[in-house]
Amino acid sequence: MLILSMSTFISFILPTIVMIIATTLSKKIINDREKSSPFECGFDPKSSARMPFSLRFFLIAVIFLIFDVEIALILPIVIIFKTSNIMIWTTATLFFIMVLLGGLYHEWNQGALQWAD
Template identity: 40%
Template structure:
């Protein structure tokens, strides 16, 4: 293949995808059953109405639960690669992951004792 033929193929794929996208969007707008209501068009941010006064009281517990979820959910991104390559790793990797999980467990027990995981 020549240099121009390679770019021609890329260009034709780009044109086909653009046409396909336009056709799909047009068909979806033509065949939709109803128009969106005013409530569906409003802004939504964490259950608060952004058009009211911003000085409304809110529970900080919502944000604390979110942060705790991120901290304890982040362990999955470390555990999954470790589990998939566990057979080829050495004992030092096992010890490191055991240390990581023990620190995470201690943090979880601390949050449980302090009753930070309860919504009340």
């Protein structure tokens, strides 16, 4: 019984002493404002939070996401080539690619793809 109580006492006291020593030794004397501020993906955290956002950058990002999802939709077309009717497969594939090209032409015609004016 004495061994059990001693091991319980040591298993609680020893980690407590180690944690107290670690916290006292890890205290920094100089608190650096730059290191204690949160990191915000390259933005200066001391500047105004209401800085203007580039709408053109947002449009390019949305166009990229749309075309990225459409590329993911094109990949299964190659897989189902062997198991489907060739005429239906060709018609569906050409229609899908024509819709993609029509969207790309519309974005290009509207000037959304020109980054610098």
